[in-house]
Amino acid sequence: MSGLSISKRLADALFEAAYLSLITLFIAFSVIPVIVAVVLSFDARSFIGPFPPKQFSLRWYESFLADSYYRDGLVTSLILATVATLIATIAGTLAAIALSRATFRGRAALQAALLSPLVVPNVVLGFGMLIFASRLGIIDGMTRLIMGHVLITFPYVMRTTAASLVGIKASYYEAALSLGAKPWKALAQVTLPLARTGILAGAVFGFVTSFDDVGVSLFLTDAYTFTLPVAILAQMRANLDLTIAALSVVFIVATVLLIVLLDRLAGLDAIVGRGVYGR
Amino acid sequence: MAVLELQNITKRFGAATAVDNVSFEVERGEVVALLGPSGCGKTTTLRMIAGFEWPDEGRIFIGGADMEVRQPYDRNVGLVFQDYALFPHMSVAQNIAFGMKNRGVPRAEISRRIDEVLEQVQLPGIAGRRPSQLSGGQQQRVALARALVTRPDIMLLDEPLSNLDAKLRLQLRREIRNILSTFDCTSIIVTHDQEEAMGLADRIVLMNRGRIEQVDTPHALYQSPKTLFAADFIGHANWIGGTLSRRGGGAGVVETALGSVAVAPGGIADGAVTLCIRPERLALVDGEAGADTRLDAVVERHDPIGADLRIWSRLKDGTLVQSLEKNVGRDLPAPGSAVTLGFRAADCIVLPGARP
Numbered sequence A: 001m002s003g004l005s006i007s008k009r010l011a012d013a014l015f016e017a018a019y020l021s022l023i024t025l026f027i028a029f030s031v032i033p034v035i036v037a038v039v040l041s042f043d044a045r046s047f048i049g050p051f052p053p054k055q056f057s058l059r060w061y062e063s064f065l066a067d068s069y070y071r072d073g074l075v076t077s078l079i080l081a082t083v084a085t086l087i088a089t090i091a092g093t094l095a096a097i098a099l100s101r102a103t104f105r106g107r108a109a110l111q112a113a114l115l116s117p118l119v120v121p122n123v124v125l126g127f128g129m130l131i132f133a134s135r136l137g138i139i140d141g142m143t144r145l146i147m148g149h150v151l152i153t154f155p156y157v158m159r160t161t162a163a164s165l166v167g168i169k170a171s172y173y174e175a176a177l178s179l180g181a182k183p184w185k186a187l188a189q190v191t192l193p194l195a196r197t198g199i200l201a202g203a204v205f206g207f208v209t210s211f212d213d214v215g216v217s218l219f220l221t222d223a224y225t226f227t228l229p230v231a232i233l234a235q236m237r238a239n240l241d242l243t244i245a246a247l248s249v250v251f252i253v254a255t256v257l258l259i260v261l262l263d264r265l266a267g268l269d270a271i272v273g274r275g276v277y278g279r
Numbered sequence B: 001m002a003v004l005e006l007q008n009i010t011k012r013f014g015a016a017t018a019v020d021n022v023s024f025e026v027e028r029g030e031v032v033a034l035l036g037p038s039g040c041g042k043t044t045t046l047r048m049i050a051g052f053e054w055p056d057e058g059r060i061f062i063g064g065a066d067m068e069v070r071q072p073y074d075r076n077v078g079l080v081f082q083d084y085a086l087f088p089h090m091s092v093a094q095n096i097a098f099g100m101k102n103r104g105v106p107r108a109e110i111s112r113r114i115d116e117v118l119e120q121v122q123l124p125g126i127a128g129r130r131p132s133q134l135s136g137g138q139q140q141r142v143a144l145a146r147a148l149v150t151r152p153d154i155m156l157l158d159e160p161l162s163n164l165d166a167k168l169r170l171q172l173r174r175e176i177r178n179i180l181s182t183f184d185c186t187s188i189i190v191t192h193d194q195e196e197a198m199g200l201a202d203r204i205v206l207m208n209r210g211r212i213e214q215v216d217t218p219h220a221l222y223q224s225p226k227t228l229f230a231a232d233f234i235g236h237a238n239w240i241g242g243t244l245s246r247r248g249g250g251a252g253v254v255e256t257a258l259g260s261v262a263v264a265p266g267g268i269a270d271g272a273v274t275l276c277i278r279p280e281r282l283a284l285v286d287g288e289a290g291a292d293t294r295l296d297a298v299v300e301r302h303d304p305i306g307a308d309l310r311i312w313s314r315l316k317d318g319t320l321v322q323s324l325e326k327n328v329g330r331d332l333p334a335p336g337s338a339v340t341l342g343f344r345a346a347d348c349i350v351l352p353g354a355r356p
């Protein structure tokens, strides 16, 4: 009896140990590259040498700021991500609302089609968009990029909004109607505010996806309009130096700032965890 | 003129008929209960009145106006949902103001009416709170206030007490009754609870499987049900099956397994019938007086239920019947003893058809 319980306890302990080491390994794998990049970005050496560096400086940050190529890329990326996210948020929210009310037969198929950019490789999407744009006679880089990036950010907004709409009881909308609100007003004053965490979460994911994208952008940039990730990629081929590490840190800081800002605006809890009004 | 009139309303969902040829009227100031078991079409009927479902057949009139093409926001109905549906992102005051803003009530008037209505539902001083900070009973009253404050032609309440615990339910039943009469508001209350319907309504529309069984006052529904379903759904009953035949002069006799029973059959056709005797009309008899029909029985057990004692007895044919005796300190026959139960012809309700 007691022998059994001891071996059982031992098995439990072993399992726990294995479980904890797995998690530790996982965290190490995701955090170590970040730490390495941050440390290397302050490396004073002019070449990529053994880790850790002995001396530190801000030279790679200066090099980044001095390089108009990267600066242009950053500006383009920011404008692109902002515009594409705005368009995708409006379109994705409207699509999610329309789909949540639709009762026709092809509803599920239409939803799958609208979400498909999530599973189609970005290179395929980028190539497709390039052909599509040239057919339409659109050769302006920014216009093409916005079209491509709306395509990849839209599904995020639609999906998270659709998910939060599912949690909103139909009786809220109906109560608004019976209190004399026209449908658009009921949507704007009741449904949308209740779905706002989903919409915001989708917009954040969409923004980050756009900012981070290489696959689609690679096909749609032109000589004058290119995004930061594309610029990094090109520079990496041409002359690999630690400016890229400095850039990575800028990326990380920008993301953290975005998250802090969102936390202020809506409560981080609400965006990644349970909804504000969820039960 | 009736505030609300339903004419031959039918609603189908696919092959299933949820509401089947329903007609009734609600007069000004009247509180009507839509009563029936779960799934009988009460909510669907209410949703058609509110404009969220469209009848396949029939017409609905509110205040004399045909609702055929009238959207929910153009109907002046006040709706209280089963889950209250208070907007969680708005304060109590904002919830109550919502309907008035949509109907163009001036700003100063809105804030005056918010205070007034919260006073009337006995929740002064909670205007700034969120719905999530209120108890179930408070939410319920805010939902009532939100609907009432727009002065609707008719109030529609769907199972207003079903989300509350038993004790609160009783208390709020009385409060709803008071609030509705304060506003002198024409109302329909949907419920599956017969006691709730009896306690709240001036009239009851009893529904079963999408159809109306009977429309009557609570008293009349209990006293003279017209169908087996109505007699069964409301109150307790003892059942005796038999065959009705008439002698001269309108008096009838029902031949049962227990012998002949003299009845006053009213308009019911000769043939298979079921007799319904309410427990309080079935009495222990000794001596000759009082009863038109006597039945031999053996007492099985007693249920003390406060003011009354319920006595369960078995008849000769094996049927278990219940009778009520006032709890006045009299000695009652012990279980196992033979008794005679009796009832008057007038206390025996004759219903068409045999019980399944």
Ligand SMILES: Nc1ncnc2c1ncn2[C@@H]1O[C@H](COP(=O)(O)OP(=O)(O)O)[C@@H](O)[C@H]1O
Binding pocket: B013, B016, B017, B018, B036, B037, B038, B039, B040, B041, B042, B043, B044, B045
């Ligand atoms: N939107 C709907 N689609 C399909 N069937 C429905 C719908 N609404 C109600 N029903 C069906 O109609 C019948 C009546 O429902 P309901 O009016 O909700 O009953 P009650 O409120 O009396 O419990 C039920 O059988 C229910 O399943």
Ligand SMILES: [Mg+2]
Binding pocket: B039, B042, B043, B044
């Ligand atoms: Mg219902």
